[in-house]
Amino acid sequence: MTEYYKTESKIHVSVDCVIFGFHQDALNLLLLQRKMEPARGRWSLMGGFVRPDESVDDAAKRVLADLTGLEDVYMEQVHTFGAVTRDPGERVISVVYYALINIDEYDRELVQKHNAYWVGVDNIPPLIFDHDEMVSLAREQMKQKAAREPIGFNLLPELFTLTRLQNLYEAIYGEAIDKRNFRKRVAEMDYIEKTDKIDKISSKRGASLYKFNIEAYNCRKTKFKLC
Amino acid sequence: MTEYYKTESKIHVSVDCVIFGFHQDALNLLLLQRKMEPARGRWSLMGGFVRPDESVDDAAKRVLADLTGLEDVYMEQVHTFGAVTRDPGERVISVVYYALINIDEYDRELVQKHNAYWVGVDNIPPLIFDHDEMVSLAREQMKQKAAREPIGFNLLPELFTLTRLQNLYEAIYGEAIDKRNFRKRVAEMDYIEKTDKIDKISSKRGASLYKFNIEAYNCRKTKFKLC
DNA sequence: TCAAAAGTGTTAAGTTTACACCCATGA
DNA sequence: TCATGGGTGTAAACTTAACACTTTTGA
Numbered sequence: 001m002t003e004y005y006k007t008e009s010k011i012h013v014s015v016d017c018v019i020f021g022f023h024q025d026a027l028n029l030l031l032l033q034r035k036m037e038p039a040r041g042r043w044s045l046m047g048g049f050v051r052p053d054e055s056v057d058d059a060a061k062r063v064l065a066d067l068t069g070l071e072d073v074y075m076e077q078v079h080t081f082g083a084v085t086r087d088p089g090e091r092v093i094s095v096v097y098y099a100l101i102n103i104d105e106y107d108r109e110l111v112q113k114h115n116a117y118w119v120g121v122d123n124i125p126p127l128i129f130d131h132d133e134m135v136s137l138a139r140e141q142m143k144q145k146a147a148r149e150p151i152g153f154n155l156l157p158e159l160f161t162l163t164r165l166q167n168l169y170e171a172i173y174g175e176a177i178d179k180r181n182f183r184k185r186v187a188e189m190d191y192i193e194k195t196d197k198i199d200k201i202s203s204k205r206g207a208s209l210y211k212f213n214i215e216a217y218n219c220r221k222t223k224f225k226l227c
Numbered sequence: 228m229t230e231y232y233k234t235e236s237k238i239h240v241s242v243d244c245v246i247f248g249f250h251q252d253a254l255n256l257l258l259l260q261r262k263m264e265p266a267r268g269r270w271s272l273m274g275g276f277v278r279p280d281e282s283v284d285d286a287a288k289r290v291l292a293d294l295t296g297l298e299d300v301y302m303e304q305v306h307t308f309g310a311v312t313r314d315p316g317e318r319v320i321s322v323v324y325y326a327l328i329n330i331d332e333y334d335r336e337l338v339q340k341h342n343a344y345w346v347g348v349d350n351i352p353p354l355i356f357d358h359d360e361m362v363s364l365a366r367e368q369m370k371q372k373a374a375r376e377p378i379g380f381n382l383l384p385e386l387f388t389l390t391r392l393q394n395l396y397e398a399i400y401g402e403a404i405d406k407r408n409f410r411k412r413v414a415e416m417d418y419i420e421k422t423d424k425i426d427k428i429s430s431k432r433g434a435s436l437y438k439f440n441i442e443a444y445n446c447r448k449t450k451f452k453l454c
Numbered sequence: 455t456c457a458a459a460a461g462t463g464t465t466a467a468g469t470t471t472a473c474a475c476c477c478a479t480g481a
Numbered sequence: 482t483c484a485t486g487g488g489t490g491t492a493a494a495c496t497t498a499a500c501a502c503t504t505t506t507g508a
Contacts, residue, residue, distance in 0.1 A: 053311060057309060084279075092232065178500085180462070180499095183462080203458065204459070205504070206459095431480045433486095
């Protein structure tokens, strides 16, 4: 390869992943408790260095797959953190992503091996370096995006009840939603389809299971808006 | 410095700046026409490599100042472009920023020296590499941000008429705004203050000049919303 | 039989949009 | 005197928010 930029410095570049899951009506993050120095015992995001032969996006996917075993996960780039001394070891520029995963599907063994745990978003312990700021930016961006696009379904199994969907959006927005208004809005979205299946686990009476139809969504005329 | 990450690869990191200006009732971008190989004669954004001793944000400020002579400019990070072969020379990861400048204030000599020109946002020529995508993302993000926060004032001189403010928002949103509705909304924002000065240049009758009061803005109770 | 979650409409308040004319001035 | 941009209010349409009771069923 031609070396056009021979005289320019190179810098370590890493990715860090803010991994969201929805568990027991609460948003959770998958955090690592470090087993080695430096900062043993402290909490951090899952991260890794970008390799010379992979894109930054691919690095984020790889790092996520290393921890969860999941491929084809919904991810968005959040921000790049570039302060000179943000990593006390050496200079590292970090590109942050968030991922939305269905909490039923990840590989529990891999997660255990990495000493990672699900932590409720309202009980996040202090994290290393600038990871707190990464989390708060990712949360904010995810919330904004979830208000305009149907990304929330990535956090649910294929079939879900309306109550569960509402609980999810309440967790994302951090505020209560009126049940009737919520269901009215859902009813107007033809791409949130009622199936003939019934969930008997979460209630005695049973609740209809719905699914999100992405093809129908792509043909919609009106804006997505659940809040 | 301890070398924790000795075995990890380093990568070139650059910044690219999407520089917005508001001129003659149109949004413009400051673009460079390359005077040297490779890609001589082709258009690009202003960019530069991140140095080992400066943050990525500082690199963006430096690159902007090199071209315009301006310090303390409103800038936002847009996105990081990390495809392996996005730069055909060598691998370079680029962090993109947009800047909003008052088009009356930049250093014309410096701009000339860099062979840079203002180009209307609706007449952008094809740009090198992935710079087209950078511009379209930056434009979209700027538009979103301008709808929620009063960043538009960075594109205007301290004093401005309401017609000029409206023209600015029409240029940002890309659509016409009703004059009476616009002025009604402005009137509700106490932090857009009428001064006793009159602009006699843009009309015979003369129009009141207004200014944006940032302290008053920070005490506001209601959301910023001009559209 | 009762506790727990599912399901269902209406009204008032607030917000947004559409719309047209007179005013002041310099050329 | 007229062409140009400055400045002003109201009503209809639409959107949002508030609100309470009946149903089903397993324990």
